[in-house]
Amino acid sequence: MADNLPALLVVLPLLGAPLCLLLNRGTAAWLVATLVAWLVLAISIALLWQVRGGDALHYAFGNWQPPWGIDYVVDRLAAYVLLIVAAIGAVVMAYARRSVAAEIEPAQQPLFYTLMLLCLAGLLGITITGDAFNLFVLLEISSLSTYALVSLGRDRRALTAAYQYLIMGTIGATFYIIGVGLLYMLTGTLNMADIASRLAPVAGTNTVHTAFAFITVGLALKLAMFPLHLWLPNAYAFAPSVVTAFLAATATKVALYAMIRFIYSVFGGAFTFSQMHAELLVLPLAAAGAFVGSVVAVFQHGLKRMLAYSSVAQIGYMLIGLGAMSVTGLTAALLHLFNHALMKGALFLAVGALVLRMGTTRISALSGIAKQMPWTMAAFVIGGLSLIGVPATAGFVSKWYLILAVLENGWWPLVVLVVLTSLIAVVYVWRVIEVAYFEERPADAPPVREAPLSLLLPTWLLVLANLYFGIETGLTVGLAGEIATDLFGAGSGALPLEAAP
Secondary structure, X not given: OHHHHXXXXXXXXXXXXXXXXXXXXXXXXXXXXXXXXXXXXXXXXHHHHHHOOOOOEEEEHHHOOOOOOOEEEEOHHHHHHHHHHHHHHHHHHHHHHHHHHHHOOHHHHHHHHHHHHHHHHHHHHHHHEOEXXXXXXXXXXXXXXXXXXXXXXXXXXXXXXXXXXXXXXHHHHHHHHHHHHHHHHHHOOOEHHHHHHHHHHHOOOHHHHHHHHHHHHHHHHHHOOOOOOOOHHHHHHHOOHHXXXXXXXXXXXHHHHHHXXXXXXXXXXXXXXXXXXXXXXXXXXXXXXXXXXXXXXXXXXXXXXXXXXHHHHHHHHHHHHHHOOOHHHHHHHHHHXXXXXXXXXXXXXXXXXXXXXXXXXXXXXXXXXXXXXXXXXXXXXXXXXXXXXXXXXXXXXHHHHHHHHHHHOOOHHHHHHHHHHHHHHHHHHHHHHHHHHHOOOOOOOOOOOOOOHHHHHHHHHHHHHHHHHHHOOHHHHHHHHHHHHHHHHOOOOOOOHHHOO
């Protein structure tokens, strides 16, 4: 059984998905989906434990050895991202029952859990596969299920948001598969490790340059990199609360993982930064995204849209770390990938509790709500502090390493940008705190009860994780640093440390 864990990680949710649909009852489907999600989490922890020393696991489907067959590869980077996706999936699924019952029609609830498991399977598969075309297939599994999940939102604008997401996502997937096709034309293989070994003799050709550009743009669309982020605000704002929390904490992280995998394990850091000079494009767009996303978030009237634009800014931070071309910068990007999943997961779950009790996400409707929903608002406040980067929260740790990375390169304007956008985050988080804590509840407003324990417990699990990983940094910092060192020391042409400016 232990030898089959990499396959089970994807097979279990794929088998659970049709079972949820066949059960045709919301509660039964939720039980199956939750059981599968927690089994997947246990498997991801076991895989991380096995590769913690640096050795990678390989699983060849049908005993067709790579590069001929599909190879699942679990190294420390893949195990790190698998843990993030699986942990968020397990927590969100435990949270889902009451929230889904309130926001989705009973007849559609089995379909909802089917789509959630398909999305989970796709994201896990993207992370674990070592085959470039198989990654495309799994990307489409997760994307198609995501479009349908967004469309299930009770606001009619969810359909428009899902359609916009569909168009942008299809363009991104098309760009990606064109790039993979060009690589296949040159190398005759789809196995990522095999592609990397065969690229060196043809790395200077226009075909490789074009393939790199197509793959990077395609993944940037999936990542919601500024200015390719236009699908994200509406998708987050109008999707069911559970979907928003799950996507915000996982989907863009997996897209960033795929970009990191191609940059360092397929093309190589030296090709990416020394030949293609990708940092000249990535850094300005990342900086613009961090600033514009933060500023636009200040002027939003709904909590979901505010946090959605905040995500655009946080993605900018990760890309700044990636563009720093150093072990410290990549460590910061990987840390923020983990920490942002915790903070946005906690924040959107708190928002989901507000939606359950109030039926709205408008900030103006939250007047005095902290007195009636103290635990929910306390969770939002702590998640907001982590988003800002206050010391003793997870967000502070990754921003600290990001500042160290840009200081290593002498990029003082980016230091100012990180500090400035963090102060802007104070503004939009304070808007919510001010309304909820310091304004009086309208006299004619109906009383509101605190969210049920089934929502509060998963929310506070992520809140406490934000605090724990903000104080005890050994696990995340140590693992992210080891992964960054592995990638820079890989034999696939990674950029040497002394080559970083």
